[in-house]
Amino acid sequence: MLFHVRMDVNIPADMPVEVADEIKTREKAYSQALQKSGKWPHIWRLVGEYANYSIFDVESNAELHGILTGLPLFSYMKIEVTPLCRHPSSIRDDES
Amino acid sequence: MLFHVRMDVNIPADMPVEVADEIKTREKAYSQALQKSGKWPHIWRLVGEYANYSIFDVESNAELHGILTGLPLFSYMKIEVTPLCRHPSSIRDDES
Amino acid sequence: MLFHVRMDVNIPADMPVEVADEIKTREKAYSQALQKSGKWPHIWRLVGEYANYSIFDVESNAELHGILTGLPLFSYMKIEVTPLCRHPSSIRDDES
Amino acid sequence: MLFHVRMDVNIPADMPVEVADEIKTREKAYSQALQKSGKWPHIWRLVGEYANYSIFDVESNAELHGILTGLPLFSYMKIEVTPLCRHPSSIRDDES
Amino acid sequence: MLFHVRMDVNIPADMPVEVADEIKTREKAYSQALQKSGKWPHIWRLVGEYANYSIFDVESNAELHGILTGLPLFSYMKIEVTPLCRHPSSIRDDES
Amino acid sequence: MLFHVRMDVNIPADMPVEVADEIKTREKAYSQALQKSGKWPHIWRLVGEYANYSIFDVESNAELHGILTGLPLFSYMKIEVTPLCRHPSSIRDDES
Amino acid sequence: MLFHVRMDVNIPADMPVEVADEIKTREKAYSQALQKSGKWPHIWRLVGEYANYSIFDVESNAELHGILTGLPLFSYMKIEVTPLCRHPSSIRDDES
Amino acid sequence: MLFHVRMDVNIPADMPVEVADEIKTREKAYSQALQKSGKWPHIWRLVGEYANYSIFDVESNAELHGILTGLPLFSYMKIEVTPLCRHPSSIRDDES
Amino acid sequence: MLFHVRMDVNIPADMPVEVADEIKTREKAYSQALQKSGKWPHIWRLVGEYANYSIFDVESNAELHGILTGLPLFSYMKIEVTPLCRHPSSIRDDES
Amino acid sequence: MLFHVRMDVNIPADMPVEVADEIKTREKAYSQALQKSGKWPHIWRLVGEYANYSIFDVESNAELHGILTGLPLFSYMKIEVTPLCRHPSSIRDDES
Numbered sequence A, B, C, D, E, F, G, H, I, J: 001m002l003f004h005v006r007m008d009v010n011i012p013a014d015m016p017v018e019v020a021d022e023i024k025t026r027e028k029a030y031s032q033a034l035q036k037s038g039k040w041p042h043i044w045r046l047v048g049e050y051a052n053y054s055i056f057d058v059e060s061n062a063e064l065h066g067i068l069t070g071l072p073l074f075s076y077m078k079i080e081v082t083p084l085c086r087h088p089s090s091i092r093d094d095e096s
Helices: A017-037 A061-069 B017-037 B061-069 C017-037 C061-069 D017-037 D061-069 E017-037 E061-069 F017-037 F061-069 G017-037 G061-069 H017-037 H061-069 I017-037 I061-069 J017-037 J061-069
Strands: A002-009 A042-046 A051-057 A077-086 B002-009 B042-046 B051-057 B077-086 C002-009 C042-046 C051-057 C077-086 D002-009 D042-046 D051-057 D077-086 E002-009 E042-046 E051-057 E077-086 F002-009 F042-046 F051-057 F077-086 G002-009 G042-046 G051-057 G077-086 H002-009 H042-046 H051-057 H077-086 I002-009 I042-046 I051-057 I077-086 J002-009 J042-046 J051-057 J077-086
Touching (some): A042 B002, A061 A077, A061 C077, A077 C061, B061 J077, B077 J077, C002 D042, C042 D002, D077 E061, E002 F042, E042 F002, E061 E077, F061 F077, F061 G077, F077 G061, F077 G077, G042 H002, H061 H077, H061 I077, H077 I077, I042 J002, J061 J077
Antiparallel strands (some): A002 A077, A077 B042, B002 B077, B042 B051, C002 C051, C042 C051, C042 D077, D002 D077, D042 D051, E002 E051, E002 E077, F002 F051, F002 F077, F042 F051, G042 G051, G042 H077, G077 H042, H002 H077, H042 H051, I042 J077, I077 J042, J002 J051, J002 J077, J042 J051
16 A cells, blocks of 8 residues: 655754764664565655655555654654555556 | 656536546556656556646656646646655665 | 545536535435445534545555545545544554 | 544654653543543544644533643644534434 | 634626625625624624624534524635634633 | 734743743733723634634724734734724624 | 735636726726825836735725725725834834 | 835844844834935834835845845845836826 | 746636637747847746746836736736846856 | 756854854855856846745756755755746747
């Protein structure tokens, strides 16, 4: 089941660089583990913005909520979730 | 080069059903040809809305403009384009 | 799996009353069948507006999309879908 | 009498974790007592957001105001209240 | 129990003047009957706009909904309802 | 001459409680003196919000500006002013 | 007493040119009579828009409402009124 | 050449009163010098807001930019500029 | 003197194709004459939208207003004008 | 390939002047090097705002993203990117 997610990151100006770097390192590892597992099939950067569009492929709303609130940067993000389904013009049989 | 596109379709209430059906048939064929060519790698329906999120993979802004204005439903759509690039946390080497 | 849905109805001023009434009659029957099945556990009217807040309990995004686009009034509605999950302060074990 | 309430929580980044935890513990107890009493029949988490949709069942506007301003997290919330009534398509005799 | 209501009226440009006048005559009578009954204690015109701010004093959400949807101009209005309660700085003992 | 005013109060999170309390005490006294004088005939709390809708009855724009900027909480408020006049459906002869 | 007013004109595409011209002729005469009387001291066109910013100098809210609703183009306008007063940095003794 | 400018002032809550007062004193002198020169023919306070509507009469966009960025309060302002021209219904021969 | 202008074109769905084509032909000729004269140095299409960003180089606000309201498509456009000036980081001596 | 970019700069009020000045000096040098290279053909100041409209001429979305995130002021900017293409009414053969 697919979801479209937009994440806008806003790190406070007064967060020490080391702290920010440590969180970003954990964020990257967390994201890559989920990408490898197939739960997070796409992540794209918006040109010129500290933001991404992502596609998640999960079993349920609850699983998606668990993934998103587990993001190391979660407290510094504005997140917008849109449920997706297969488009009738898609050439594929599944939602991908 | 990837672009994220949101399309919201709004067909006038007084368009005869046959006319609308004919346009939708052409729209589907047009979309599927582009999907098969690799120019339009993803199209998803937003749940509960007559709208889609799509990903386009084109050579230039001009090529994307040509594709979008060529949509049979173009006159009845609100379109919003966002340029994308590879996310630094992506596990892939390319933008996909 | 629960979803929160807001529907705003906007019937064109020039639709003949009989046509509108016929659609509304089908809408009511359609809604009540889904309520009885447990797929549509709640529907509330917003005071002073031709709009409702509803809760749907479905297996997937695709099932919800099928239900919503099947609404007899679908063409005359603005629909906004929000995925829900169990709140950690809820006194219930499930999402309801 | 039912009301639909959206609460968005925004805890200041510089609040010490212990302080935040203590407030959240009180918030949970406060919410659960009201849920058990029947005044707060539903609370759902919005996927990916520190926010909830709730339904309150109270005797009056004043009672609802008292409940909301009594929330331990009240000072850190943006709250939006919408009065509800029975939908004419509901299969129930009351508003629930 | 008091509610603050904003009504914006938008009569279609192609409605014949006699039809509009007949609806407005009924609207005025309907409003004045409710004002006399005490249910609609205040109605004010916004300067330069075809809109009003009103205060309603009703027993329940359902009663207010009945009153508002009974307005002869209801189909041509955008209505926004805000529940009110006594302000702690008010010099009166009741909500008025 | 009547004006409709919405005030949203936003006290900074780091203001010491005693300071806030002292300002609120002055605010209440200031408001009640104006209510008694007839200049501020109505003040209502919006349910669930730290905000009010008020009606002022003043001689001129300048008098209203003087009253509003004299509010002890003025620096912490967002204020929105709408001029009112008698509604043609009102059952009263004056604007009240 | 001064008021700042923004008027945006939107004449329906299907109004016959003669009808529109006749209304505009009356509008101009109406406006110029008020300008000469001193009630409408300023009117400026916004560059590139069918809109104006105006300043009115009237005795009361009611007088302003009467002037605005008397505009021959009133039914085709969106109007936004802001009450003004003398700025403390003004070099003039009055509001002008 | 006339421009309509809206300025909203937002002085940080933690700026010492003496600092704020010193800036405001310079702002007033700066504004009055420009008013006397004819470059800033009008300045009005919006009732209940720390904001003004102003009219500037300058030779060029660049001159206006120089004036606005030279305002002692510039760093604490949100500024919105609208170019104006003579309205065809104006009774004056120039733009004033 | 430079101005940045955004134009969004919205031709009514029921305008006959020949009428629309004739207006567009005149629009193109009008635009190209101004481009050649140097008054309209830049015009760009927004990808996927029936809209353009343009730069105008004119003597005054009034000249710009005359040009814009003279556009054959003016009645079908939403226009937004922003005055520009030389950027202090520009490598050019003039505004271009 | 051209892109239209709006940048709004917002430097925190508590940043020491020397720090801000050093960043601005680097910003100017960075911008001018790109202007000289032809990658950043236009930059204009919006009158009265700490903001610019710029045109970039780059090979790809990725190149633009690299340029924008390399801006010394990037962390203090809100950036909005719009892809452009040649307008059919342009008198030039290329996009410029």
